[in-house]
Amino acid sequence: MTSTVRGSQLARLLGHWHALPGRRRNPDYAALAGAIRGLLADGRLPLGVRLAAERELAEALKVSRTTVTAAYRELRESGHLTSRRGAGSWTTLPGGHKVASSGLWTPQDDLDMIDLGCAALAAPPELMPAAAAAAQSLHRYVSGAGYHPTGIIELREAVARGYADRGLPTSPDQIMVTSGTQHALDLVLRLMTPPGAPVLLESPTYPNALAALSARRARIATHGLDNDEGWDADLLLDGLRQTRPRLAYLIPEFQNPTGHLMPAVLRERVVAAAHAAGTDLVIDESFVDLPLDGTEVPPPVACYDRHSRVVSIGGMSKPYWGGLRIGWVRASAPLVQRLAALRVGVDMASPVLDQLVAVHLLARAATIVPARRRQLADQRDALVAAVRRELPEWGIRVPRGGVTLWAELDGPVSSALSRAAEEVGVRLAPGPRFGVDGTLERFVRLPFTLPASDLEDAVKRLAAVRYDLDHTRRPQWREHTILT
Template sequence: MALAGSVRGSQLTRLLGDWQGPGRRRSGPEYAQLAGAVRSLLTDGRLALGVRLPAERELAQALGLSRTTVTAAYRTLRESGHLTSRRGAGSWTALPGGHRVGTSGLWAPIEDDEIIDLGQAALPAPPELTDAVAAAAEDLPAYLTSAGYHPMGLPVLREAVAADFSRRGLPTLADQIMITGGAQHALDLILRLLVAPGQRTLLETPTYPNALTAVLASRARVVGYALGDAGWDGDLLLSTVRDARARLAYLIPDYHNPTGHLMETALRERLPAAAHAVGTDVVVDETFADLRLDGPELPPSVATFDRAARVLTVGGMSKPYWGGLRIGWVRAATSITARLAAARVAVDMSSPVLEQLVAAHLLGAREQVLAARRAQLTARRDTLVAALRARLPEWRFVVPHGGLSLWVELDAPVSSVLARTVEELGVRVAAGPRFGADGTMERFLRLPYTRPEADLVEAVERLAQARESVDRVPVRPLRAPAIVA
């Protein structure tokens, strides 16, 4: 993982919060408490790895402490392996013995009706899919006289996607749209085109595991930006963008996966210019943009504020419609989409014609499909929230206004152990470390609310049983691998 810029004294003070408050447990002298608070930020993923901490004098002034206290805290962090320092250069966050980023976000699935699979934040197909397939089959003969290769995608589908962007307030031409084999395929093509091995790519932590895998496969150097409890700290994100000078930044501003946060409009306005100033292209993943359940209206797309054609927007059918329909897209400047289409010819030539026709018809039934999805997801989200509050009240989470999952803070850093234990009880979950660097986010668990209500209630009951047994029952290895989607 590459260096992730720096954090100022005022910013670290905000991240630390009320670390000496009356509700905090006192453990030793003040410097030890400060070191422990910084260590907790790191292991919980709230402070990114590779970040340069403020100078001792600056942090002491920001916290209202003596410099001696901060010096001792930094020394304690160096001794525990959570800080590395170079004389005259500064101190950077680290993990003991180094750290690595998971190399695979995808494991082979096992079909088992007895397992409640909460590893996948995905829905079954909507009933409208059957009619869309029938209508697409009627359209197909008109395309059979050609070779069937359309690297940019079928015009009818590109026009439908462009119209949807325009409806949201972002005027878009069909030539700005390239159809892909899903949003993941879109990201892979963008990385192939824009990022050379060794160049930096900025990602949020936590982030979507398969996006992280794609960045690593491109041999890019990962730079992390840690999301806080309330989402993005605008000043810290923009300073990270400026300091990192990454070739590419991959962000999920709309009901972020896995946290569910929604980026505010003010930060969306400032982001493109800050990235452009240091030569960073921004990939905005809008996979969840159609899944607003309640709360504030969806802000304008980040690309709305792009004045330099440096924002590439990816989306797809998998989350709002169906994962089995491998259709995604990229919205970018026409010069970029043309280059992406040329690059994809070496990979897969084009997306299937019949699936694109199905997608076009589903988009035509957009309002009907999404209204049903939103009602279903709202009920399931509320059921999961109620079950967690009743059976595991010590677990903390922010109820998201959209998306497909809760990002739950556990009462102890036992996420991986809990995932292995509850697997034996018939529930599959994705542990926190799957969404970032190994050794971090053991206090978190992603819980999708895409299963039927009865399954969610039962899953929480089994999670409660597993949590009770974690400290007293030996944990057996996983029976089988799983997909995190």
């Protein structure tokens, strides 16, 4: 069934589109079309949704219907919209474009693009030996059907040992292997969040978590993170007590995208408040293996759980490789079995060979993970130095772990900057992707997962683009090149 974006919803997503840099150098309809293209390009408007009718959107934006009509016409001409008389207009993927690794749209010929929209490292050198060893181990499983809804025992034991090493005794029966951390989150939400249920999220937060909860039609409340201090303990705990959400999704280790680390005392208080409010906690531990500069990570949130209120999710993507689609859920054994029963109707099980590769990589963790931390620390320092040199008016806080900087811009220009950056070969994830209804225009996420030379080059290009936004007119979309 095709979903529809109402006029009021689209107006909130567009935010202050009329106040963006370059707006006065373009007609109203062109500025509106460019803003909608930006929503499509950065994923805030998905493919195949029906946009509000022209009259409805015009009323929501308080502009003339002629302006919306002309904007929709421009979007149809650029391939971003398909319309049928009497039926409406749907978002489409323009010709010559594809969905990139980050989930965002990109031209087919983007080989020279510096992708700052994706916060993931390339594979470590130990991957190939681990894959070869996994292939040698596969013979133990080929005589069976290969379906293991909770995961093969070797991997569940390895993941359970990892929790025990962090001070949280865990049995393999409390672990379910999934096809990545996003898959783990999706299964947990399917089981624990009825349609329309209230949920609490941090703001900013992981965009795919927002998308998953929107798909569940959850009623989202947010706890705003301070850019310097992170969580306000009193506000967070009051939010749990007052809204009494069915579920709260938190990222306590090097929060995505801000990089904040939740202190131990707040972890304990959050668990107690969640129990009192009848709230289940979903704790995303995607970055727990990536402290930098010798930062000490507090005990897992689940250490303070006495009532099976905490469900922890994690995976291999950030410390190892995103192409290895292995994640997991840690929960009570009965809940794991309920998740496994639900999972059978979704994708049966994770690939056995991938799980064996994960087993061999985890066995090499003492070598791989410290090397990843050193690599990330060097790249982070290079990115910080480049931003401070080229864009000194931006505010940045150096994170003690994770893979991203959360930069505060010198104005509410994140979406405009993202669109303009595409023209100089840099892909960004603008701040509004990490929030609700067009907020966070003063922020942008900058991952430090690429080589230092690429990061420095990208920042130089962004500095030029930021200057041009205030001083020259830039094209709103890629123009055709005429060859003679």
